[in-house]
Amino acid sequence: MTRKLGSGSLVIATHNTGKLKEISALLEPHGLNCISAGSLGLPEPAETGKTFVENALIKARSASEASGMVALADDSGLSVDALGGRPGVYTADWAERQWFEGEPGRDWYMAMGKVEGLLTENGPDTPRDAAFHCVLALVWPDGEHAVYEGLAPGSLSWPPRGTMGFGYDPVFVPEGSELTFAELDPEQKHRISHRADAFAKLVADQFGG
Numbered sequence: 001m002t003r004k005l006g007s008g009s010l011v012i013a014t015h016n017t018g019k020l021k022e023i024s025a026l027l028e029p030h031g032l033n034c035i036s037a038g039s040l041g042l043p044e045p046a047e048t049g050k051t052f053v054e055n056a057l058i059k060a061r062s063a064s065e066a067s068g069m070v071a072l073a074d075d076s077g078l079s080v081d082a083l084g085g086r087p088g089v090y091t092a093d094w095a096e097r098q099w100f101e102g103e104p105g106r107d108w109y110m111a112m113g114k115v116e117g118l119l120t121e122n123g124p125d126t127p128r129d130a131a132f133h134c135v136l137a138l139v140w141p142d143g144e145h146a147v148y149e150g151l152a153p154g155s156l157s158w159p160p161r162g163t164m165g166f167g168y169d170p171v172f173v174p175e176g177s178e179l180t181f182a183e184l185d186p187e188q189k190h191r192i193s194h195r196a197d198a199f200a201k202l203v204a205d206q207f208g209g
């Protein structure tokens with residue numbers, strides 16, 4: 001049986017305030033006080049893992065060791081079947097553009113184009129199946145851990161459609177829908193997303209539903 005969180009404080013291993021808000025809203029009703037790694041000034045470890053699970057564990061372990069508290073981290077990305085699971089853990093890296101006019105940044109259109117270019121190179125019959133993955137890792141100060149994996153299966157379409165969401169949302173059509181993630185209302189997306197799936201598993205296991 002998985003170790004249980006109980007109540008108390010939990011470090012969320014993110015420096016992204018949007019993620020902290022979303023995660024706090026889900027966990028605080030269960031009596032947990034969520035504190036971000038950013039607000040504690042904890043370092044951000046290098047994400048050197050080869051899988052989403054490895055990277056989520058690296059981030060949660062680092063935050064737990066540095067704070068002495070239970071830590072929760074997530075790692076997510078897009079896996080394309082015909083590309084052997086790429087970009088996978090490199091999903092954000094594929095959007096990294098060179099320094100441009102003195103500014104570093106991410107170009108999601110370029111990243112989506114890179115995926116599309118590789119699929120096109122493989123020929124017109126290349127399957128377009130893909131899935132967003134989200135892994136949540138909980139790590140206790142004594143090193144014990146629990147991992148929850150969420151999935152949103154679907155396929156890739158081209159050209160990009162829709163203006164909502166972020167990242168690769170404009171080319172991802174979730175299973176059972178004709179709209180891309182970027183054309184769906186955020187509430188609809190959040191009901192079926194890989195993140196919702198992973199959190200549902202965590203909540204069911206930790207708090208019984």
Ligand code: IMP
Pocket residue numbers: 074075076077078091092132165166167168169181193
């Ligand atoms: P990380 O988990 O914050 O490292 O994010 C990895 C990358 O995966 C993000 O920068 C996004 O590009 C991509 N990604 C994760 N979730 C989504 C999503 O719901 N829609 C679009 N892209 C996503």
